[in-house]
Amino acid sequence: MKEPLKTVIVEPGKPPIIEPGHTFASVTDKISSVVLTRRTPRGWYLGFGVSFVLVMVLLYALGKLMVVGTGIWGVNHPVGWGFAIINFVWWIGIGHAGTLISAILLLLRQEWRTSINRFAEAMTLFAVACAGIFPLIHVGRPWLPYWLFPYPNTMGLWPQFRSPLVWDVFAVSTYATVSLLFWFVGLIPDLATLRDRSRRQLPRVIYGILAMGWRGSAMHWHRYEMAYLLLAGLSTPLVLSVHTIVSLDFAVSIIPGWHATIFPPYFVAGAIYAGFAMVLILAIPIRAIYRLEDFITLRHLDNMAKIILVTGLIVAYGYMMEAFMGWYSANPYEEYMVLNRMRGPYAPLYWALIACNALAPQVFWLKRARSSIPVLFIIAIIVSIGMWLERFIIVVTSLHRDFLPSSWGMYYPTVWDWATFLGTTGLFVSLIFLFVRFLPMISIFEMRTILPQARVEE
Amino acid sequence: MKRRPPIYGLMAEFDTPSDLVAATLRAREAGYRKMDGYSPYPIEELAEAIGFHSSRLPLIVLIGGLIGCAGGYYLQYWVSVMDYPLNIGGRPLNSWPSFIPVTFETTVLVAALAAVLGMLGLNGLPMPYHPVFNVSRFALASRDRFFLCIEATDPKFDHEETMRFLKSLKPRSVSQVPH
Numbered sequence: 013m014k015e016p017l018k019t020v021i022v023e024p025g026k027p028p029i030i031e032p033g034h035t036f037a038s039v040t041d042k043i044s045s046v047v048l049t050r051r052t053p054r055g056w057y058l059g060f061g062v063s064f065v066l067v068m069v070l071l072y073a074l075g076k077l078m079v080v081g082t083g084i085w086g087v088n089h090p091v092g093w094g095f096a097i098i099n100f101v102w103w104i105g106i107g108h109a110g111t112l113i114s115a116i117l118l119l120l121r122q123e124w125r126t127s128i129n130r131f132a133e134a135m136t137l138f139a140v141a142c143a144g145i146f147p148l149i150h151v152g153r154p155w156l157p158y159w160l161f162p163y164p165n166t167m168g169l170w171p172q173f174r175s176p177l178v179w180d181v182f183a184v185s186t187y188a189t190v191s192l193l194f195w196f197v198g199l200i201p202d203l204a205t206l207r208d209r210s211r212r213q214l215p216r217v218i219y220g221i222l223a224m225g226w227r228g229s230a231m232h233w234h235r236y237e238m239a240y241l242l243l244a245g246l247s248t249p250l251v252l253s254v255h256t257i258v259s260l261d262f263a264v265s266i267i268p269g270w271h272a273t274i275f276p277p278y279f280v281a282g283a284i285y286a287g288f289a290m291v292l293i294l295a296i297p298i299r300a301i302y303r304l305e306d307f308i309t310l311r312h313l314d315n316m317a318k319i320i321l322v323t324g325l326i327v328a329y330g331y332m333m334e335a336f337m338g339w340y341s342a343n344p345y346e347e348y349m350v351l352n353r354m355r356g357p358y359a360p361l362y363w364a365l366i367a368c369n370a371l372a373p374q375v376f377w378l379k380r381a382r383s384s385i386p387v388l389f390i391i392a393i394i395v396s397i398g399m400w401l402e403r404f405i406i407v408v409t410s411l412h413r414d415f416l417p418s419s420w421g422m423y424y425p426t427v428w429d430w431a432t433f434l435g436t437t438g439l440f441v442s443l444i445f446l447f448v449r450f451l452p453m454i455s456i457f458e459m460r461t462i463l464p465q466a467r468v469e470e
Numbered sequence: 471m472k473r474r475p476p477i478y479g480l481m482a483e484f485d486t487p488s489d490l491v492a493a494t495l496r497a498r499e500a501g502y503r504k505m506d507g508y509s510p511y512p513i514e515e516l517a518e519a520i521g522f523h524s525s526r527l528p529l530i531v532l533i534g535g536l537i538g539c540a541g542g543y544y545l546q547y548w549v550s551v552m553d554y555p556l557n558i559g560g561r562p563l564n565s566w567p568s569f570i571p572v573t574f575e576t577t578v579l580v581a582a583l584a585a586v587l588g589m590l591g592l593n594g595l596p597m598p599y600h601p602v603f604n605v606s607r608f609a610l611a612s613r614d615r616f617f618l619c620i621e622a623t624d625p626k627f628d629h630e631e632t633m634r635f636l637k638s639l640k641p642r643s644v645s646q647v648p649h
Contacts, residue, residue, distance in 0.1 A: 035614065036510060036613065036614035037613060037614040040510070040612075040613045040614060041613075162545060162549060168554070169554070170549040170550075170553065170554050171549075172556075173546040173549060173550055173568065173569055173572060174550075174565055174568040174569075176571075178572070179571040179572055179575075182571070182572045182575040182576065183571065183575050186575040186576070186578055186579040189579060189582070189583075190578060190579065190582045193582055193583070193585075193586045194582075196586075197586055197589070201510075201511075201612070204612045205510075205612040205613065207612075208609040208610075208611075208612045208613065209609070209612075209613065224590070224595045224596035224597070225595055225596050225597035225598060225599075225600060226595065226612075227508060227600055227602055227603070227608075227611065228508045228509055228510060228611050228612060229506045229507070229508055229593075230506060230507040230508070230509065230513065230516040230517045230519075230520050230522065231506060231517065231520070231522045231524070231593070232593045232595075233509065233511075233512035233513070233516075233517065234512070234517040234522055234524060235524060235527055235589050235592050235593055236512065236589060236593070237512050238524075238527045238528065238589070239527060239585045239586060239588070239589035242527070242528065242531050242581075242585045243582055243585050243586070246531075246578050246581050246582050246585070247578075247582075249574075249578070250575075250578045253571070253574055253575065253578075257571055260571075457510060457511045457512075458511070460510055460511040461511045461512065465486065465487075466487060466511060466513075467487075468487050468488050468491045468513060468515045468516075469488045
């Protein structure tokens with residue numbers, strides 16, 4: 013066999029996107045061994061066990077909800093939108109980073125995306141699954157969510173297509189479907205690799221069925237690449253539309269603090285911001301546990317930190333504009349809403365959100381912070397918390413001071429609100445654990461393409 | 471119907487993508503047309519060397535997108551104007567600006583489904599059985615080896631002659647592909 017070339021694709025002065033010395037075989041074996049041959053680490057059982065307990069908590073909370081009703085939650089007049097909406101927006105935002113990495117960075121020919129796109133896409137799917145639970149359960153009668161879809165029914169009724177809430181149904185279900193398709197199409201060649209490399213019968217049959225007889229034919233690859241590119245082109249406007257439509261749930265209403273034209277771009281940036289933070293939270297332990305430092309290099313972490321910094325600045329601009337518009341609109345309700353956020357009963361949460369989202373990521377201006385793994389991990393967690401607080405502030409502060417002081421009130425989440433939220437994090441983490449165990453978490457065939465020996469020399 | 475040839479074809483195994491592309495170009499010069507290259511990752515030059523150009527998939531996706539677009543809008547139009555008209559403050563029944571978001575989503579949905587199903591359909595997948603898998607070394611095609619298979623249905627195919635030709639390309643090995 014030829015000696016692998018020691019040169020690596022690098023822009024001058026930048027660390028490599030894959031450590032030198034790898035071959036087609038070593039990349040294949042290293043990634044597929046996590047699924048096929050390597051012993052499952054004990055930490056996997058522990059982590060999966062803990063998160064699975066949280067899934068049971070989720071099921072219990074949902075069971076209680078079905079039996080008793082939404083009265084177990086903290087929502088009441090005037091705050092009719094509580095944790096369900098906060099968590100829905102938070103989760104669906106997290107998903108956006110996965111699509112951004114897999115689609116937008118593909119179109120922009122950012123080769124470094126290759127080693128993180130697979131699990132970022134998985135993260136998208138699982139985050140959307142968690143997000144999808146909330147609108148279904150907060151409809152009041154959670155056994156009738158199919159009423160949201162237009163289907164001929166004996167009641168002779170149809171959804172109101174002029175409502176952003178119906179747009180949401182279409183946006184989120186399309187997003188979930190297209191993300192699943194994109195992820196599965198990306199997996200097909202790798203499933204074929206697992207089929208060819210597994211030595212036991214059962215995995216061979218299962219991966220074989222999923223790979224659908226993929227054989228790496230040149231003609232197949234040609235159409236495959238075309239389809240992949242087209243999917244990326246379709247997903248790019250899709251991902252922007254999803255959070256835009258989510259923001260329209262708020263912006264189309266006439267509640268002070270919601271009725272703002274800045275909402276769509278500000279929500280999309282916030283979604284990418286939260287999503288990249290979640291990619292870092294997942295990538296840092298995964299690369300350490302499975303020794304994937306060769307594939308997920310410091311360059312990847314550095315780039316993600318830069319994206320967090322940029323989107324964080326856009327989000328900070330959004331906060332500034334909200335405050336500015338409160339003053340500039342000369343509308344007493346808008347003005348009051350802004351001041352109430354800063355000085356009212358939820359002021360500590362507002363200032364915590366500013367500290368988490370606008371101030372904390374500023375350390376990423378420093379190269380030392382971007383290359384320090386503990387700093388990256390801690391900031392990513394702070395950003396995730398900050399983005400959750402942002403949704404809390406947006407949803408709750410605008411509602412709790414109604415137009416008439418006689419209908420003012422406070423919102424306090426109950427133990428069932430918390431149980432449902434924690435339960436969905438458990439569901440998310442359990443699904444990530446299962447994914448890492450049973451599917452290649454890095455796209456093997458795309459890793460082969462970025463090796464220097466993958467180039468054809470005439 | 472033509473008689474089925476006794477074997478599916480002959481398959482040569484190469485170590486590097488450059489060798490495979492060079493071999494494919496040589497085979498094409500030698501007049502072979504019914505052949506296919508197999509590689510563990512997409513190689514643009516290989517599809518070109520085989521002489522494969524396909525532009526049907528974008529058309530399928532375009533048609534899918536148009537169907538999604540028209541269907542999505544028509545669904546809303548039919549519901550809001552024809553089947554269940556609601557007069558709200560005298561606003562037009564066909565309030566098209568608020569129908570755009572759903573129309574956009576159905577466009578993307580149908581186009582994406584067309585892209586995936588079109589790709590699988592044109593590729594003939596899922597395919598439960600294919601003769602190339604009868605060569606045991608072919609399992610490496612999804613790892614680090616590169617294969618060229620000249621099929622027996624090629625008019626120029628001759629067992630001895632093609633075998634000699636493939637061996638002249640200095641492959642790692644040449645094997646018969648039984649049906």
